[in-house]
Amino acid sequence: MKATLLPAALCLGLAGLGTAAHGGEISSIVIDTDRSVNCLTPETIAADVCKGCKTDQEKAVALYDYLIRTTYMAYSADQPREMIGGRLRRLEQPMKIINVYGAAGCGRQAIVFCTVAKAAGIPGRLFDPDFAHTSCELQWDGKWHWLDVWLPAYFMDEKGGIYSYSELLEDKSRVTKAIESGRIPDNYMYYPKEDLKSIMAAKKMKSWGDGAVKVAYRENLKLRPGESCTWLWDNVGKWYSPGEKFPGGPAFKFTRDKHCKKAFPHWEPYKKLIKDGCHKWSDVYYRYYGNALCVTAPPLTRRALDDLGAEVRGLTFAQGGLRGDGGSLEIGFELPYVIADTEIDGAGKGSLSFEYSLDGGKTWLAGKKLAAEGTWTTFSLGKPNAMEHPADSTTGKYGYRLRVTLSGGATLSSLKVTNTTMLNFYSRPWLEPGDNNVTVAAEGAEALAATPLEITWQWVENWQDGGGQAKSYTHRVDKSGSKSTISVAGSKRPKMKSVTIACPAR
Structure with a gap:
C-alpha cells in the first residue's frame, strides 16, 4: 500500500516498496458518499463540511464542529509521535492526525484547524492564551475570532458574532454574560469550571503567526490482485503510540463526551469498555484508536x-x-x-x-x-x-x-x-439513515476491468436497543466512476462495523 492518504473518499492499496507500479495494480481508489465527509485533503474536507454555508462564520463553526467529532485529546500533548529524520518527534502533519491517529495535543489540533480553515479561505493564527495551552483564532470580516477545538469553546456577542480572545481579555464579563445568555456552542467545554478559571485569570495573549502548515502527507492506497484493506470501526488490540502510558492504548483523555451535545450522537454507537486505559475513574470510552487490516494473500x-x-x-x-x-x-x-x-x-x-x-x-x-x-x-x-x-x-x-x-x-x-x-475510524466514510449514494473512482482502467474491486460495507441498524440488525452490502467496481446506492433503515445513525475493499487474485 502506497503511503498517501484517503478517508470518506478512500484510497486503498498495496504497492511494492521501492518498485514501480505493476500491470495488475489499481491505484488512487476513492470511495465517496453524499452523506459523509471526504478527508483526502484539507480542500475536500472544507468543500464537504462547508457545503451550504453562506458566511465565513458559518464555515468556521461547521469546521469547528467537524474537527471536534473527528479528533480527540491525546493523554499527552506530545502524542502522536513518529521517527522523523532519525529522531522521535511530535507529528504536525494535519492529514496524518485526522486519518491515521485521530488524536493530538492542543497545539497540533490548532494547527489542523488553521490548515483546514485556510483551505476554506479563512486565515488562522496560533497564540498563547496565558495559561498552559495553545489555541488559535480565525479571521473574517476584518477581525479575529476565537474558536478552540481542544477545550472546546467559543463565545458570541449579542448580535451572534464570535468574540476575539483580546475582546474577552478586555472585558471578562463578556464570557460570563455569553454563558448566562446561552451564547455558547452545543459542543462546549469538557471541564468548564477549570478552563473558565484559567481564562478569567489570563492577562495577555501572544500571537505566534500563521497556524496553517504545508500538507506533505496524503492518503493513496493502492491494491494489487490478492490484496484487501479493511477499515474497522474498532480495534483488534494493537497500537503504535510511543510515549503511551496506559496498556489500554490511545484513547480520549477525559470522560465527559456528552458535554459535546452535537458531536455525541456520532460517538455514541462506539461505546467501549477499556481496561487499563487513561481513565482512572471509568472504563467507558467513546473515542479511541482504530485499526485497519491490510492483507496480502x-x-x-x-x-x-x-x-x-x-x-x-x-x-x-x-x-x-x-x-x-x-x-x-x-x-x-x-x-x-x-x-x-x-x-x-x-x-x-x-x-x-x-x-x-x-x-x-x-x-x-x-x-x-x-x-x-x-x-x-x-x-x-x-x-x-x-x-x-x-x-x-x-x-x-x-x-x-x-x-x-x-x-x-x-x-x-x-x-x-x-x-x-x-x-482513525471517525475519518472514514459512514452511512446515514435513508439512501447513501456511493461513487468509486480509481486509476488503472485495464487492471480494474480485469480484476474488479469488491467493496463490502457492514453495519448494525437499531443498535441502540441493545441488539440490532446486522447488515451487509457488497458492490463490484469494474470502472472508475461506478455508482451504487446503499439504503439504511431506522431513524438513528447506524453503527458502522467495517468497510472492506478487496482486489481478488487472478
Whole structure:
C-alpha cells in the first residue's frame, strides 16, 4: 500500500516498496458518499463540511464542529509521535492526525484547524492564551475570532458574532454574560469550571503567526490482485503510540463526551469498555484508536507474484507453490497508515527463513527460521503496544520488504501477510439513515476491468436497543466512476462495523 492518504473518499492499496507500479495494480481508489465527509485533503474536507454555508462564520463553526467529532485529546500533548529524520518527534502533519491517529495535543489540533480553515479561505493564527495551552483564532470580516477545538469553546456577542480572545481579555464579563445568555456552542467545554478559571485569570495573549502548515502527507492506497484493506470501526488490540502510558492504548483523555451535545450522537454507537486505559475513574470510552487490516494473500503462481511485483530468485513453481534450495521470494510493502504489527501465516515443508528490510533492501533483519511441517503458527515482525518506539521492527513504519528463503528442497505452499495499522475510524466514510449514494473512482482502467474491486460495507441498524440488525452490502467496481446506492433503515445513525475493499487474485 502506497503511503498517501484517503478517508470518506478512500484510497486503498498495496504497492511494492521501492518498485514501480505493476500491470495488475489499481491505484488512487476513492470511495465517496453524499452523506459523509471526504478527508483526502484539507480542500475536500472544507468543500464537504462547508457545503451550504453562506458566511465565513458559518464555515468556521461547521469546521469547528467537524474537527471536534473527528479528533480527540491525546493523554499527552506530545502524542502522536513518529521517527522523523532519525529522531522521535511530535507529528504536525494535519492529514496524518485526522486519518491515521485521530488524536493530538492542543497545539497540533490548532494547527489542523488553521490548515483546514485556510483551505476554506479563512486565515488562522496560533497564540498563547496565558495559561498552559495553545489555541488559535480565525479571521473574517476584518477581525479575529476565537474558536478552540481542544477545550472546546467559543463565545458570541449579542448580535451572534464570535468574540476575539483580546475582546474577552478586555472585558471578562463578556464570557460570563455569553454563558448566562446561552451564547455558547452545543459542543462546549469538557471541564468548564477549570478552563473558565484559567481564562478569567489570563492577562495577555501572544500571537505566534500563521497556524496553517504545508500538507506533505496524503492518503493513496493502492491494491494489487490478492490484496484487501479493511477499515474497522474498532480495534483488534494493537497500537503504535510511543510515549503511551496506559496498556489500554490511545484513547480520549477525559470522560465527559456528552458535554459535546452535537458531536455525541456520532460517538455514541462506539461505546467501549477499556481496561487499563487513561481513565482512572471509568472504563467507558467513546473515542479511541482504530485499526485497519491490510492483507496480502496471493496464490503462489507466477502470474499472481508478477501482479505483486515480487522478485522470485532461484525457485521453481511446483504444483501448489514454490520449491527451492537457497532461492528466495521477495515482496515489498508500502502502507498509507503507520504499522502497529505485521503477522505472517502460511504453510510449507522444510527449512524456511524469513527476513525483512526497513531500508529498501540495503540491509536485512532476521525474522524467523522455521522447520515447517505444514501450517505454521503465526509469528510477528512487529512489536505492538510498546510504550517507547520499538527499533528494528515493522512497528512504527510505513513500509518494508519481506524475503523468504527456501533451503534444502523446501516448499512454500501458502503465504499470508497481515499488516495491522493505526486508523482513525471517525475519518472514514459512514452511512446515514435513508439512501447513501456511493461513487468509486480509481486509476488503472485495464487492471480494474480485469480484476474488479469488491467493496463490502457492514453495519448494525437499531443498535441502540441493545441488539440490532446486522447488515451487509457488497458492490463490484469494474470502472472508475461506478455508482451504487446503499439504503439504511431506522431513524438513528447506524453503527458502522467495517468497510472492506478487496482486489481478488487472478
